[in-house]
Amino acid sequence: xxxxxxxxxxxxxxxxxxxxxxxxxxxxxxxxxxxxxxxxxxxxxxxxxxxxxxxxxxxxxxxxxxxxxxxxxxxxxxxxxxxxxxxxxxxxxxxxxxxxxxxxxxxxxxxxxxxxxxxxxxxxxxxxxxxxxxxxxxxxxxxxxxxxxxxxxxxxxxxxxxxxxxxxxxxxxxxxxxxxxxxxxxxxxxxxxxxxxxxxxxxxxxxxxxxxxxxxxxxxxxxxxxxxxxxxxxxxxxxxxxxxxxxxxxxxxxxxxxxxxxxxxxxxxxxxxxxxxxxxxxxxxxxxxxxxxxxxxxxxxxxxxxxxxxxxxxxxxxxxxxxxxxxxxxxxxxxxxxxxxxxxxxxxxxxxxxxxxxxxxxxxxxxxxxxxxxxxxxxxxxxxxxxxxxxxxxxxxxxxxxxxxxxxxxxxxxxxxxxxxxxxxxxxxxxxxxxxxxx
Ligand code: GDP
Ligand code: MG
Numbered sequence: 447x448x449x450x451x452x453x454x455x456x457x458x459x460x461x462x463x464x465x466x467x468x469x470x471x472x473x474x475x476x477x478x479x480x481x482x483x484x485x486x487x488x489x490x491x492x493x494x495x496x497x498x499x500x501x502x503x504x505x506x507x508x509x510x511x512x513x514x515x516x517x518x519x520x521x522x523x524x525x526x527x528x529x530x531x532x533x534x535x536x537x538x539x540x541x542x543x544x545x546x547x548x549x550x551x552x553x554x555x556x557x558x559x560x561x562x563x564x565x566x567x568x569x570x571x572x573x574x575x576x577x578x579x580x581x582x583x584x585x586x587x588x589x590x591x592x593x594x595x596x597x598x599x600x601x602x603x604x605x606x607x608x609x610x611x612x613x614x615x616x617x618x619x620x621x622x623x624x625x626x627x628x629x630x631x632x633x634x635x636x637x638x639x640x641x642x643x644x645x646x647x648x649x650x651x652x653x654x655x656x657x658x659x660x661x662x663x664x665x666x667x668x669x670x671x672x673x674x675x676x677x678x679x680x681x682x683x684x685x686x687x688x689x690x691x692x693x694x695x696x697x698x699x700x701x702x703x704x705x706x707x708x709x710x711x712x713x714x715x716x717x718x719x720x721x722x723x724x725x726x727x728x729x730x731x732x733x734x735x736x737x738x739x740x741x742x743x744x745x746x747x748x749x750x751x752x753x754x755x756x757x758x759x760x761x762x763x764x765x766x767x768x769x770x771x772x773x774x775x776x777x778x779x780x781x782x783x784x785x786x787x788x789x790x791x792x793x794x795x796x797x798x799x800x801x802x803x804x805x806x807x808x809x810x811x812x813x814x815x816x817x818x819x820x821x822x823x824x825x826x827x828x829x830x831x832x833x834x835x836x837x838x839x840x841x842x843x844x845x846x847x848x849x850x851x852x853x854x855x856x857x858x859x860x861x862x863x864x865x866x867x868x869x870x871x872x873x874x875x876x877x878x879x880x881x882x883x884x885x
Contacts, residue, residue: 489702
């Protein structure tokens with residue numbers, strides 16, 4: 447397993463929390479402390495750790511949605527925070543079909559650059575691209591041999607010059623030679639120089655002349671938090687497309703390296719979990735964190751929460767803005783939230799002057815059950831168009847749902863109030879823009 451120790455301590459914190467009968471304040475505090483300890487041991491930046499655990503604690507005092515326990519909520523919150531520090535979205539580094547994609551790999555000596563070049567070449571070869579590698583490292587004797595050895599078995603061509611001196615010329619000659627037979631050419635570069643300035647200058651020069659589609663940085667995970675200044679320096683010098691974090695297998699400080707790199711804003715597209723040519727993995731923060739936490743039903747839990755969140759925000763807001771706000775929408779929302787809160791929350795996005803009547807929100811949670819039964823007793827036409835509910839229909843619905851006619855009328859009144867507000871918002875293009883911008 448990746449980052450064994452960090453994973454073990456995080457999952458043990460979770461197991462302990464889940465093993466308690468109640469997740470009271472003391473239990474949550476202890477959980478948070480254990481998460482803190484685990485992350486700090488993994489060399490994650492102190493500031494980041496404090497911020498994230500503060501948010502977990504704050505979340506733990508929030509009201510929880512129906513159908514989930516306090517423990518679920520705390521675990522979910524920890525999961526979210528971990529994803530947040532690792533960068534939320536996976537990068538899908540696609541190559542363009544029908545042309546030669548040229549990538550340049552940079553990174554300091556020993557970071558795993560050459561190995562990673564071979565891994566990437568094979569990765570894309572298996573995806574149907576014709577890969578080729580150019581060795582433009584004139585400092586390390588044997589760099590060319592290293593590539594040949596790694597790639598020979600896969601019939602991936604390697605261009606190198608035994609006595610070449612000028613990396614720019616080698617790179618350009620290599621690209622010219624491979625171009626016709628390859629649609630993915632990787633230029634491997636040197637990592638050692640007389641000093642860092644000279645290295646950066648060489649990379650700038652190469653980037654200028656080679657004009658790669660993307661420059662990719664390899665970083666050694668064992669350097670932990672130090673990955674941040676390194677990533678920043680390269681990014682400032684040459685502009686990085688993405689970063690590959692190598693040697694994550696058995697790196698006790700891997701958590702620090704990943705979070706430090708993510709904090710630079712340059713995405714991590716792959717991680718390397720071993721020195722073999724197959725040990726390259728597309729980096730997906732969600733999957734990675736699930737594995738790290740080793741929490742069996744995390745996927746189910748996350749799905750339940752995100753389902754709720756979707757219902758609460760996206761779908762609802764879209765429905766409201768598109769003008770479809772039916773009793774069904776309202777019921778869905780009530781079921782998801784158990785209260786009118788979400789509508790209230792949506793309204794916060796709007797500038798002042800559009801206050802929803804207190805009445806429409808107050809005490810709504812107690813009414814939810816009743817309202818649900820009422821709406822379910824209506825037929826489809828009535829749900830979609832409640833104005834057809836005359837006194838005869840109201841009587842039928844009341845009977846069917848075991849409530850009074852007054853209750854049904856009350857629901858219709860609240861619904862009409864909410865809907866007329868929605869109509870007001872809908873009329874404003876500015877409001878629509880603001881609202882859709884938020885979801
Ligand atoms: P370069 O100097 O940046 O080109 O680095 P190399 O590719 O030559 O790698 C340096 C050393 O690290 C070699 O011994 C590799 O076998 C090893 N290495 C590279 N990637 C990984 C990895 O993901 N895991 C482990 N354990 N070793 C790696
Ligand atoms: Mg090398």
